[in-house]
Amino acid sequence: MVDLMVIGGGPGGYVAAIKAAQLGLSVVLAEQAAMGGACTNAGCIPTKTMLASSRLLTRMQEAQKFGLHAEAITLDFAAVMSHKDQVVLRLRKGIEYLMKKNRIQVYTSHATLRDPTHVVLDATGEVVEARNIILATGSAPARFSPFTDPGIWTSDDLFHISDQPKTLVIIGGGVIGVEMATFFSAIGTEVTIIELMPHILPTEDEDLAQTLKATLQKRGVHIVTGARTQAVTTDSAGYQLTLEVNAKTQEAHGQHVLLSIGRKAVIGRELAVLGIATSSKGIVVDDHMRTSLPGIYAVGDVKGTFMLAHVAEREGVVAAENIAGHETRMEYAAVPSVVFTDPEISIVGKREAELRAEGTPYRVGTFPVSASGKARTMEESVGFAKVLIHAETHRVLGMALYCPEATDLAVESVLAVQLGLTAEQLLEAIHPHPTMTEMVLEATEASIGLPLQM
Numbered sequence: 001m002v003d004l005m006v007i008g009g010g011p012g013g014y015v016a017a018i019k020a021a022q023l024g025l026s027v028v029l030a031e032q033a034a035m036g037g038a039c040t041n042a043g044c045i046p047t048k049t050m051l052a053s054s055r056l057l058t059r060m061q062e063a064q065k066f067g068l069h070a071e072a073i074t075l076d077f078a079a080v081m082s083h084k085d086q087v088v089l090r091l092r093k094g095i096e097y098l099m100k101k102n103r104i105q106v107y108t109s110h111a112t113l114r115d116p117t118h119v120v121l122d123a124t125g126e127v128v129e130a131r132n133i134i135l136a137t138g139s140a141p142a143r144f145s146p147f148t149d150p151g152i153w154t155s156d157d158l159f160h161i162s163d164q165p166k167t168l169v170i171i172g173g174g175v176i177g178v179e180m181a182t183f184f185s186a187i188g189t190e191v192t193i194i195e196l197m198p199h200i201l202p203t204e205d206e207d208l209a210q211t212l213k214a215t216l217q218k219r220g221v222h223i224v225t226g227a228r229t230q231a232v233t234t235d236s237a238g239y240q241l242t243l244e245v246n247a248k249t250q251e252a253h254g255q256h257v258l259l260s261i262g263r264k265a266v267i268g269r270e271l272a273v274l275g276i277a278t279s280s281k282g283i284v285v286d287d288h289m290r291t292s293l294p295g296i297y298a299v300g301d302v303k304g305t306f307m308l309a310h311v312a313e314r315e316g317v318v319a320a321e322n323i324a325g326h327e328t329r330m331e332y333a334a335v336p337s338v339v340f341t342d343p344e345i346s347i348v349g350k351r352e353a354e355l356r357a358e359g360t361p362y363r364v365g366t367f368p369v370s371a372s373g374k375a376r377t378m379e380e381s382v383g384f385a386k387v388l389i390h391a392e393t394h395r396v397l398g399m400a401l402y403c404p405e406a407t408d409l410a411v412e413s414v415l416a417v418q419l420g421l422t423a424e425q426l427l428e429a430i431h432p433h434p435t436m437t438e439m440v441l442e443a444t445e446a447s448i449g450l451p452l453q454m
Helices: 011-022 037-042 044-061 077-101 175-186 206-218 270-274 309-323 352-358 373-377 406-418 423-427 438-447
Strands: 002-007 027-030 105-107 111-115 118-121 127-135 139-141 167-171 190-195 222-225 227-235 238-245 248-254 256-259 263-265 296-298 337-339 344-349 362-368 384-390 396-403
Touching: 002 011, 002 111, 002 309, 011 027, 011 037, 011 077, 011 127, 011 309, 027 127, 037 044, 037 077, 044 077, 044 175, 111 127, 111 270, 127 309, 167 175, 167 238, 167 248, 175 190, 175 206, 175 337, 190 227, 190 248, 206 222, 206 344, 206 384, 206 396, 238 256, 296 309, 337 406, 344 406, 352 362, 352 396, 362 438, 384 438, 396 406, 396 438, 406 438, 423 438
Parallel strands: 002 027, 002 127, 027 105, 127 296, 167 190, 167 256, 190 222
Antiparallel strands: 111 118, 118 127, 139 263, 227 238, 238 248, 337 344, 344 396, 362 384, 384 396
């Protein structure tokens, strides 16, 4: 009998396995596909690699702003995708190495939970007995009517295409949708985003969404919001979509359609038989990552909430530490959301819409990218920093950054929210000049009504 069996080799699963091994537990892991899960193979890593290529292309096209002359710049789509594959392979091999380094036995097989202490490896029929089990089976792209045509892409399909689409209709203006719109519009594809809600990035504040919308539209992306797709048909040119927008009918056309309306948890049918509690989203857990069945834990996308690789990793650590006898709780108050558009976006903590709905008194401070010295050196002018503080205590409640390097700047936002810093405490930290971090400083000053650079 082993101490821990992990089902799933994505960010939550493999990190949990490593942490448990470091804590002295005997660990085995089952993964039916490639190590690294969706993030490494069909999500975060391939997306960001492709976006790195498109961002470099955009900068090369704008080289004249910096006194440089770059002529005859061309795109080799096949080479971009090949580069993406190489990056994914290197990272996948790195995870496989970590399994060996930490002496974790990896089984290449789908695994089925038979009872609280036994797991069947479907590939061989072998049964693994374990004192504890972590379910980290991840998620899969959601698909529903009228998007049932097998030729309609999901994010899983997108990373295996060999030819650049001339026109692309993206269903869903969430994180995946706007990132893919950023990539494809940059390389010359004609892109249309269809979003059911009133604005793109529907879970974020409208000021952020509208600024991003303006940026994408400037780059040629056509955006239709408040639109419900009634029908999808095919013809020789690709796809025709019939939309209902403000009680009126209109059409959209594209050579290809990308369905990016979210993901759904992958839950084995045996869980219901065993009595493991689930919701409409996924497996239900407590703040120790324990399911309703003793000895069974769940981490990552299979829970159906916070489908983010960095959240899954932290959940994996929390689960492993609790299994090893260390009292650890999962906290979600300062989870960073990052979007790799151009410029990038990071959001931490409360949104203005949440604070208004709660009736929490708050103050807001903003600072535009156009006033940043570092941004001007990079010829960047789009975006802003926003800091939300409690109106009475001045405690930092949330931050949103839409600017160059926003995803790398998110940690300051995380620490401010998680540690409950006040605006005054945050302002005591000296921010280096000239850097993009100064935008956080300036927005924080503005939140207490004492801006120095505006």
